[in-house]
Amino acid sequence: MASELYSKEKTLELRRELIGSSCRLFFSEDPVKIVRAGGQYLFDEEGRRYLDCISNVAHVGHCHPVVAEAAAVQMKLQNTNTRFLHDNLVHYAKRLSETLPKKLCVFFFVNSGSEANDLALRLARQYTKHEDVVVLEHAYHGHLTSLIDISPYKFQNLEGQKEWVHVAPLPDTYRGRYREDHDDPATAYANDLKDVIDEAHKRNRKIAAVFVESLPSVAGQIVPPAGYFQKVAEHVHSAGGVFVADEIQVGFGRVGKHFWAFQLQGEHFAPDIVTMGKPIGNGHPLSCVATTKEIADAFAETGVEYFNTFGGNPVSCAIGLAVLDVIEKESLRENATQVGNYLMELLREQKVKHPIIGDVRGVGLFVGVDLIKDQEQKTPATEEAELLVERLKQEFIVLSTDGPGRNVVKFKPPLCFTACDAKFVVEKMDAILTDSSISYLGNSTENTQDRPPPKPVHSVSV
Amino acid sequence: MASELYSKEKTLELRRELIGSSCRLFFSEDPVKIVRAGGQYLFDEEGRRYLDCISNVAHVGHCHPVVAEAAAVQMKLQNTNTRFLHDNLVHYAKRLSETLPKKLCVFFFVNSGSEANDLALRLARQYTKHEDVVVLEHAYHGHLTSLIDISPYKFQNLEGQKEWVHVAPLPDTYRGRYREDHDDPATAYANDLKDVIDEAHKRNRKIAAVFVESLPSVAGQIVPPAGYFQKVAEHVHSAGGVFVADEIQVGFGRVGKHFWAFQLQGEHFAPDIVTMGKPIGNGHPLSCVATTKEIADAFAETGVEYFNTFGGNPVSCAIGLAVLDVIEKESLRENATQVGNYLMELLREQKVKHPIIGDVRGVGLFVGVDLIKDQEQKTPATEEAELLVERLKQEFIVLSTDGPGRNVVKFKPPLCFTACDAKFVVEKMDAILTDSSISYLGNSTENTQDRPPPKPVHSVSV
Numbered sequence: 001m002a003s004e005l006y007s008k009e010k011t012l013e014l015r016r017e018l019i020g021s022s023c024r025l026f027f028s029e030d031p032v033k034i035v036r037a038g039g040q041y042l043f044d045e046e047g048r049r050y051l052d053c054i055s056n057v058a059h060v061g062h063c064h065p066v067v068a069e070a071a072a073v074q075m076k077l078q079n080t081n082t083r084f085l086h087d088n089l090v091h092y093a094k095r096l097s098e099t100l101p102k103k104l105c106v107f108f109f110v111n112s113g114s115e116a117n118d119l120a121l122r123l124a125r126q127y128t129k130h131e132d133v134v135v136l137e138h139a140y141h142g143h144l145t146s147l148i149d150i151s152p153y154k155f156q157n158l159e160g161q162k163e164w165v166h167v168a169p170l171p172d173t174y175r176g177r178y179r180e181d182h183d184d185p186a187t188a189y190a191n192d193l194k195d196v197i198d199e200a201h202k203r204n205r206k207i208a209a210v211f212v213e214s215l216p217s218v219a220g221q222i223v224p225p226a227g228y229f230q231k232v233a234e235h236v237h238s239a240g241g242v243f244v245a246d247e248i249q250v251g252f253g254r255v256g257k258h259f260w261a262f263q264l265q266g267e268h269f270a271p272d273i274v275t276m277g278k279p280i281g282n283g284h285p286l287s288c289v290a291t292t293k294e295i296a297d298a299f300a301e302t303g304v305e306y307f308n309t310f311g312g313n314p315v316s317c318a319i320g321l322a323v324l325d326v327i328e329k330e331s332l333r334e335n336a337t338q339v340g341n342y343l344m345e346l347l348r349e350q351k352v353k354h355p356i357i358g359d360v361r362g363v364g365l366f367v368g369v370d371l372i373k374d375q376e377q378k379t380p381a382t383e384e385a386e387l388l389v390e391r392l393k394q395e396f397i398v399l400s401t402d403g404p405g406r407n408v409v410k411f412k413p414p415l416c417f418t419a420c421d422a423k424f425v426v427e428k429m430d431a432i433l434t435d436s437s438i439s440y441l442g443n444s445t446e447n448t449q450d451r452p453p454p455k456p457v458h459s460v461s462v
Numbered sequence: 463m464a465s466e467l468y469s470k471e472k473t474l475e476l477r478r479e480l481i482g483s484s485c486r487l488f489f490s491e492d493p494v495k496i497v498r499a500g501g502q503y504l505f506d507e508e509g510r511r512y513l514d515c516i517s518n519v520a521h522v523g524h525c526h527p528v529v530a531e532a533a534a535v536q537m538k539l540q541n542t543n544t545r546f547l548h549d550n551l552v553h554y555a556k557r558l559s560e561t562l563p564k565k566l567c568v569f570f571f572v573n574s575g576s577e578a579n580d581l582a583l584r585l586a587r588q589y590t591k592h593e594d595v596v597v598l599e600h601a602y603h604g605h606l607t608s609l610i611d612i613s614p615y616k617f618q619n620l621e622g623q624k625e626w627v628h629v630a631p632l633p634d635t636y637r638g639r640y641r642e643d644h645d646d647p648a649t650a651y652a653n654d655l656k657d658v659i660d661e662a663h664k665r666n667r668k669i670a671a672v673f674v675e676s677l678p679s680v681a682g683q684i685v686p687p688a689g690y691f692q693k694v695a696e697h698v699h700s701a702g703g704v705f706v707a708d709e710i711q712v713g714f715g716r717v718g719k720h721f722w723a724f725q726l727q728g729e730h731f732a733p734d735i736v737t738m739g740k741p742i743g744n745g746h747p748l749s750c751v752a753t754t755k756e757i758a759d760a761f762a763e764t765g766v767e768y769f770n771t772f773g774g775n776p777v778s779c780a781i782g783l784a785v786l787d788v789i790e791k792e793s794l795r796e797n798a799t800q801v802g803n804y805l806m807e808l809l810r811e812q813k814v815k816h817p818i819i820g821d822v823r824g825v826g827l828f829v830g831v832d833l834i835k836d837q838e839q840k841t842p843a844t845e846e847a848e849l850l851v852e853r854l855k856q857e858f859i860v861l862s863t864d865g866p867g868r869n870v871v872k873f874k875p876p877l878c879f880t881a882c883d884a885k886f887v888v889e890k891m892d893a894i895l896t897d898s899s900i901s902y903l904g905n906s907t908e909n910t911q912d913r914p915p916p917k918p919v920h921s922v923s924v
Binding site for chain 2 (some may be wrong): 004031071074115144
């Protein structure tokens with residue numbers, strides 16, 4: 001097919017006609033049509049180049065030739081299901097096991113992060129014989145029926161909270177109950193989660209699992225205090241449940257110094273289940289659940305087969321292997337650390353200059369810029385964040401917002417993002433924030449009360 | 463990667479070590495390692511060629527070059543998500559809409575049949591504001607938490623039946639309550655389903671949907687009597703629910719004379735939701751939900767975004783388009799009809815010869831051979847079916863069994879399967895059935911009571 005079959009207007013018309021309108025477009029007023037991509041760049045139908053600061057799925061760079069070639073070669077060879085033996089499946093599992101704590105030594109391959117989290121839920125329930133799940137405020141774990149139920153970010157606008165779901169405070173040291181000035185926020189937040197478990201126990205509920213994103217993303221690019229997971233795991237284990245680390249957004253070296261974001265919590269911490277997704281196949285539908293032998297064996301003891309038609313097929317595994325190779329050969333973790341640190345340094349310089357920037361946080365190439373209307377209340381600068389993203393789009397930079405107030409500008413670019421790209425974005429942000437319209441919004445705290453409150457947050461940009 | 467990285471023994475050892483044992487192998491005593499495939503053939507590590515009679519996923523033939531090329535081209539161009547505009551998404555939706563009744567004009571793209579059925583459940587519930595689901599006996603609709611709940615084939619061995627799930631009799635005219643000699647089995651079975659709805663209503667339950675595989679597969683390659691769906695739809699609509707046709711196994715021209723298997727029910731029948739999977743991408747993880755504007759709009763009215771990270775990406779859609787092209791250009795539907803009819807003719811000749819063959823049924827290249835121990839009770843010849851499949855494997859033919867008694871030998875080959883392949887398989891079957899060991903089992907009805915009953919059926923081979 002030619003790179004453009006329809007005019008942009010026609011594409012948009014057909015999209016509105018044929019695709020469920022629950023499926024939203026970026027920049028819905030004037031969406032972008034992308035016909036070509038490479039590295040950290042996107043090109044529209046008129047050949048205009050956009051700097052992509054948000055496609056964490058295109059982990060090693062859009063259309064990486066090594067990944068494309070691995071797929072092409074295997075697609076010509078064979079692509080049967082996992083009921084036949086194939087080297088790619090076992091070799092890929094072996095390679096992944098080398099990145100993980102030893103106890104996470106059994107693998108299930110599936111097609112999406114949602115499928116991975118749903119399987120994690122099944123594994124946890126089968127192993128513990130319990131039903132309930134503890135999640136964090138504003139969490140998002142996927143689009144399936146079972147996962148909407150454990151995603152406060154979604155269920156608050158749908159059917160509401162199920163009796164088997166329990167929500168613990170977000171360990172947010174910028175806006176939460178225990179902040180940077182607290183002695184031991186990790187313990188304090190973990191104790192809050194224990195209180196949630198205790199409350200559940202009073203109602204005779206039994207905890208199967210806690211699901212935690214290693215770095216909560218839609219909750220506003222949060223970095224939980226180190227040591228929090230260990231203490232949460234203790235409380236959950238005491239309740240007979242398991243600890244599920246959702247690495248779908250942030251795994252595979254995005255945080256730079258570690259391969260997995262849960263490793264930021266401390267050298268020896270190991271979850272009971274790890275779910276992987278988005279970056280794992282650089283855009284190819286592939287995901288994985290890693291767990292312990294005990295949990296996998298309990299699942300097998302039911303005698304019921306788990307068969308996933310496409311999961312772990314030789315093409316998907318060839319792609320997964322190629323992604324691991326590229327991360328290593330191109331030193332992308334080192335790049336994530338260097339460029340991420342540089343980006344945060346530049347953004348912190350901006351924080352001094354622009355009072356609208358309340359916080360710059362993150363690790364590696366997972367960075368959030370929290371925009372506020374006032375220092376004291378840290379009122380989310382929702383409209384300003386939206387306007388900033390819109391203005392950056394005019395400069396051919398793709399960014400987006402997250403967090404319950406939709407005021408956190410989030411960076412999660414392909415890991416080939418450069419220092420030069422970082423400098424370019426921050427300079428543009430500086431210029432826009434210096435410009436009257438946004439700085440007016442940002443500085444005129446006295447006027448904020450006249451403005452309507454932020455619209456309820458319905459969409460999830462992950 | 464070389465086509466063989468490990469010896470077969472080492473592959474098997476790593477598989478047992480690293481992959482959840484719930485994920486089963488075909489021929490678990492001596493599994494097959496496949497390193498290359500093409501058309502309807504599989505090749506093992508020693509270059510031995512197997513005739514593949516069961517890979518319905520490899521719909522247009524293993525590793526079809528047109529499909530592989532479409533993937534390779536698009537992977538090098540771009541593979542962003544559906545928040546950006548792209549021609550492939552809308553063009554593919556347009557092409558699919560041309561195969562469907564007009565009212566099915568809105569599309570959601572996902573990554574697996576399970577994701578499709580889960581989304582269908584969410585759509586049905588949102589549209590009807592009801593919760594409950596009616597399914598058929600022995601049905602299998604996927605591996606997700608929500609789908610195990612609506613799959614009697616699975617839940618009977620797990621947590622059991624949920625209060626919101628209702629099971630109606632399988633419209634099986636060979637073994638069921640109303641058989642070929644019945645005046646109007648379609649109406650009779652539909653009335654039974656209405657009784658199930660009425661029973662649910664007595665308990666104040668409200669029906670959101672009926673889920674029916676257009677040709678129930680794991681239930682034993684069943685062909686429901688024509689007119690059944692229309693009457694079921696009437697009953698379900700009267701109850702305020704919707705009709706979901708699960709075409710995951712049997713869509714995309716497998717039945718030959720129609721593109722969709724539900725069209726076998728009658729010219730003017732249109733489900734409210736159709737779910738697609740397996741063959742749609744010839745092995746690539748791709749699936750789709752087609753529905754009406756009213757249902758899609760009701761889903762959008764919640765204001766909650768539906769975002770599927772990989773679903774509908776440009777590579778997946780390029781692959782889906784290529785599959786549609788190949789079905790058409792290679793006249794694969796015509797081939798399915800011709801070869802399927804020929805295969806069934808040959809098998810019916812065998813039925814006359816071998817009393818173990820109780821029934822030969824199917825349409826196009828979806829065919830079941832029901833093996834029985836005796837004509838009167840039609841006792842499933844479970845061990846004989848297993849032995850037949852095992853012996854065929856020794857002849858380098860891959861077949862498998864299905865049905866609650868695991869006695870239905872099922873054919874669902876790639877659509878490039880030839881008359882010559884059909885003749886070859888049936889000749890081998892004839893030879894094996896003529897051989898003493900199986901014919902002894904098949905004919906010695908007086909001995910069957912001494913043998914242990916068939917093992918409980920835990921696995922699902924789909």
